[in-house]
Amino acid sequence: MALLEPTSGEHIRLAHGGGGELMTRLIREHLLPPLHNPSLAALTDGAVLSWRSSTLVFTTDSYVVSPLEFPGGDIGRLAVAGTVNDLAVMGAEPVALSLGLILEEGLPLEVLDRIVRSLADTAREAGVSVVTGDTKVIERRSALALVSRPEHATGPVADGLFINTAGVGTLRPGTQLDARRVQPGDVLLINGTLADHGLTIMAQRHGLGFETDLRSDAAPLNHLLADIFETGADIKFLRDATRGGLAGVLADLSETAGVSLRIDERRIPVTATARHAAEMLGLDVLTVANEGKVVIVLAEREADTVTQALRRHPLGRHAAIIGRVTPDQPPLVELDTRAGGRRLVQRPYGEDLPRIC
């Protein structure tokens, strides 16, 4: 029984999830201080928020990334940035997040503390509060699992920690984001370099030497997107290119809008390090996950204004127009390659990169 074990004091125990004294202490000493706000501190079953808007946006995402910490971020930063970005690309201003923690027995408390601090820092960066939460503890996975784990499971054996963040936001008045408004002649923008997050995680798992230059792009994009809304441009479509990468977003857009998309490899921002890493790992930068990149579609006449607005923000310095919507039928996504050829871009079938976010 957990109750009879010597007190370790440094690691998560099953008893931390029991709704008892130990859990109360975990919450009071390790969770509330970094996240402090009155709503959360009340430790009631939910948060009460007063509300200015009559239109609410509500979203959720779970995070299972492995490893938990990586250059440029960790699962905590991801859990805030990902959910804030889901709200922001719906045209909402994020207001509040919930935090659901599933902790694995044996997780070092100092790792939990670092991750919760990072999560709190990212929430401050985005201007949102974590207003309600829940904590569960599950048994430790056996170290023996290493023996028979599948070949693709290259991450650490211990999961340590899963996070769910749900988010609520207020819809920005006047926004008309709708893929069906996208039409031939519109242009496609991206706010910076592709594939940094996914390649960073893969490089970490494989212990590759070039990893020192790779950094995840995980970042909350709500302020960047607020800047482009403030230009007054009529933004028709916004989507963050996470799992499935740019290719996944474009496949969805093409299907939903019934239009063809043509992008130009020479205009797609990719760092030399990322290009090299993708080649070594046999990955296509178009299908690799990003955690701080957004695809923007709007009329061509407004593209320069919005590109300039993006470039004035640190998270949009490398913004570029990467392609356009064409009248070709049936709806397809095509890439003009650097080598002068042309190829189809398709949604990946399954998962090249398990546990990437």
Next chain:
Amino acid sequence: MALLEPTSGEHIRLAHGGGGELMTRLIREHLLPPLHNPSLAALTDGAVLSWRSSTLVFTTDSYVVSPLEFPGGDIGRLAVAGTVNDLAVMGAEPVALSLGLILEEGLPLEVLDRIVRSLADTAREAGVSVVTGDTKVIERRSALALVSRPEHATGPVADGLFINTAGVGTLRPGTQLDARRVQPGDVLLINGTLADHGLTIMAQRHGLGFETDLRSDAAPLNHLLADIFETGADIKFLRDATRGGLAGVLADLSETAGVSLRIDERRIPVTATARHAAEMLGLDVLTVANEGKVVIVLAEREADTVTQALRRHPLGRHAAIIGRVTPDQPPLVELDTRAGGRRLVQRPYGEDLPRIC
């Protein structure tokens, strides 16, 4: 690589979590049909809800129960009932839920289908919609984990499935739920029998013979609570007695309100089966988790009206006044035992029952 494996068609694969075609199919064929509503079907990053109230209640809970299915419910029913109840005991009418699924590779799709159907049925029972969701897949835990799993991990090796549901609701106008309003002379009510959920789970894990009579009480309590609010009674405190059981709720209340509580074992509803099971398992019914029980505190003069209102609802048939608030200092919770004695009731230290919800 998952992509090169023979198609099983019947089990979750890592590729189902990749944001690709397989994931799209999983969502379209297995998740949307039972949960169908326009907001979810849009498959955008979040749900847009029009809002009537200026006060929002927001809550979250993760569910890691093992086994996934048990007499009286399953993790899907639990995930709706638990989050709906968290909103309801805050004085809110539940409006919408999010659904975050973490699936384990190897989970039979038919199990997922049953659980999602149960989740959808429970949402209909509660009158709420699942309006947004997210799905992740993690690697299968090794069967070898069995060899070294801790003694208390008596559930199945495979987790199969974790669920997070966050919920939003509108605050019922005029509600003044606040533990600090509780004062000596007030009475404590419960809506029915204690410990059924936790004992059902434990009996399942131990394969005990009496399990046929035990059923989890997992149920959404929002309609029951609406009935008691409609009596016009001034409800001062509501809390569902989940992890930590009745003892945990009373310890919290006593601490927050700075009052003593005295309950009477003879008035606390417990079935004969549950009492027997608790004795066999060496558990205290006061600390065992419930998933459809709520503690209600109000002035004595209104107690009969509210008890009658509870008893008219199927989920309140066995409602009872179980004790009262006393002026004794320092604040303590005491039980008058069936045997005529008296003992302290304390919040459990850790976790008797891991993975109970």
